[in-house]
Amino acid sequence: MRHTVVISDVHLSEVERESGPWMRYRQRAHLPDGPLAAMLDELRARIREERARGTAATLTLVLNGDVFDFDAPRVVGEQSVFHDLPRTAEHSVPALAAILRDHPVFVGALGRVLADGHELVLISGNHDVQITLPEVRALLVANLVEAAVAVLAAEGRPRGPSIRAALRARVVFRAWFHRTPDGIVIEHGHQYDPTCAYRTPMDPFGRRPREIHPTLGSLGTRCLVSRFGYVNPHDDRSFMLPATAWIAHWARHYALSRRSLVIIWLSGMTRIFSELVRGRHALDRARRRAAIREAARETGAPLGAVARHARLFARPMEERLYDAARQLWVDRVGVAALALLIGAGLLFALSGPLKLVGLAAAPALIAAWEWIAPRGAFNAAWTSVDRTARHIARIHRARAVVFGHTHLPGGRWEGDVFLGNSGTWSAIPEAGDPACVPRAVIWLVSEEGAPSLRGGLYVWASGRFHAMEVREAGDACETSTEGAIVWADAALPAAASVIADDRDPPSERDDEDDALTPDDEALSTAARRRPRSIRSPSAAS
Template structure:
């Protein structure tokens, strides 16, 4: 069973509208805990659940498929949310992860109960919790999950034979597994977050995603945008695209309603964040090194048990990191058009002030060139990005000869069987609400992918199951009408754009 994109972060300590989606009452912890407890019950009973969704085997692998934690979100220091771009090292990542786990004991306890029941939990790193590749961060997560599992066994009065404490702890630790890139099951399922096929969020070496400084993770454009830009706009909900994909008039109305008398600046937050993102990407550019790439392939084969040739084919599908094409970054952040507009204004003023009166009409050339550029160099749509991720899933299945490929990342739940192979997306369990006051949840149903195979089945035996929804406190087959009630990325991307300039760093968010 797989879920993804919960985006657990440190809880916002205030009670106002600013970053309300980060406040404790709106966290999805309780919903996740209820689902996991019901999952344990169905697997234990082997009754098949609603619609025959559970496995008759008393064995479960729960895959938490990336972006379970959001280490790009603001830290809470002295009871205040603080926007940061701290180095992505163990020194800073471990305290941040420990703070997140401390703020979400309900989630930790629920995962611990899964482990206490004898099941396996697999954490796959995503683009917002890529720090799960660091051994120190893995140790911090494993320690808290195992502590929760021991507490659960103690509360249940487990009848298991008495064993030395260290041996029991080691047995529980063996059930908490980490994957830096993808997870491969013994029955032919590939589970991966999916960010490696998105240029704004891909890493050159996902097994060791470091830059020039040893032990420091190389930031992606998506990570920088989240930290330097989106985190400074607390009246938007980064988990709901329609909250920030507004028209020019929409941004003006949003500013007047929330920023005009707040002492905060929406324009400055965007301008500074976009410029800093561009500067940091340019400053930290790290060219491809073949030795590191080959070492990463070997490490992935060892970690997952996948054949090295299949891993190599898999890696060839990666999107090149955005730092390799800074022009595309400037296009996504609107820096190219803002620069052209500024140059055009200066050129027009120069024409009007210093050119002969008969040639003053040349001042119109600058805005004409800006319009021509906008039409000649179209900005890639979000829909195109998501389609690229979906295509990659099919190629991953071919590379591994997989029976199923499961991604997350896009926040759009999907599930389909194609020639006996399942392709799914685990959607999102994040704190997504239609309104800033967080009174109307986007998701009426929460998605998960639940596949099963029979014990001792032949290698060519097909899997069963698929995309499932958690709704009304029970598991149900996914229905088309369970889609979110607000526009999603692909739908918004197809809409005509207003003529006015507006910040659209949205393809870099992936959150």
């Protein structure tokens, strides 16, 4: 019996040393480490119970991206310091070392998972893409192995060189996606979000060798959102606000302080766009072909399927500077400033009743721009991310596809195929006691000879698992009232069935055809000729 458990988006960073409303989400009192460790211990206990009954149960724990947050501020001299340091091993290794030191409970919990003989898979996300760097991987493996060895020593179990080698072998890294032997495809999902996508996650480097290319999302977090220290950058509800709410936020937190929203925004915009311009580089098709081959080798997936999978990537927004400016409201600020200037000029130039024209000019121009160039919903990319799961299931003939990234947990069974999102385990101070905050866990089980998977979306809260969207062997999917009530009581975003119903395939990038050489084209053609309906491996055989 094979258990696959997926969690994501923990966003561990160095712990904030100060108290109060500034950076509450980084303060130890609000961290998810304790509940996360408790969940993993309960999971281990259940696997042990199965083994005690004579079942050959195995567990693969998948940390599906953004477990660590390399875009968060560093702590220097007991104070948080904002940065936009180069995304290289030179800066990433010390950052990870500091994060691991600040989260011993989390590291210890992972060590216990390894000590029990289970497999740990770490998939790179958009905030921890640095895990693709060999030096970062080596440091992480060393810390996890030491944590597991400490558990073995405490229990009086062997821990010699061969044991250490076995522990290291059970830590698996994936730069893009992971495919389990029982047909589950797991991927962070940022490649379908234009603000966070790389040309290829297997090779996220830019013009400078071994320096990871900065995306708009990474720059926006480092240079803008994280510097608004009174908001939680991992909870979009705290900063994706209308203008009136931002005015109220300014009055409450900034009006009587030395911190300035205007200076933060202006300096952030300057840094973001200078980096976007500096980092622009031409497409290298040879690198893309090599990256697709490497992904096929790393995951064991057919080369043609991997190539077709890569064609679903969103075009990185830094390749479209105008769209990036609109995403960051630069156009609206510019139009508003121009409208105010024109309105002031009209007020000065006109007299009598005509001054009303000057008063009306600014709001009229702003309203006209909103009508001419409406800004799409900020979560439109998230809907696309979840919709893409269905098409990845077709490409790989997967029994399940699990994403993270959006922080919106969900799951649904479509026939014998499960489509899910592992939500987030990041700190949410506004939700209260971390032990009581419901957290999403994707838990899927396969048995030898069984035609389909079972399990699905669960919620961990108050020390126990609650079923949310699960299916038992041979049964239809059931939505648990208990899990729904637990989620609703926490007043968090909806957690059930967030996979979009839109069945139309997302646009595929035309230039991805260059990802294969003529020798590989037959594999790609075979992948494209597969039936477009979702089928489980049993149905396909």
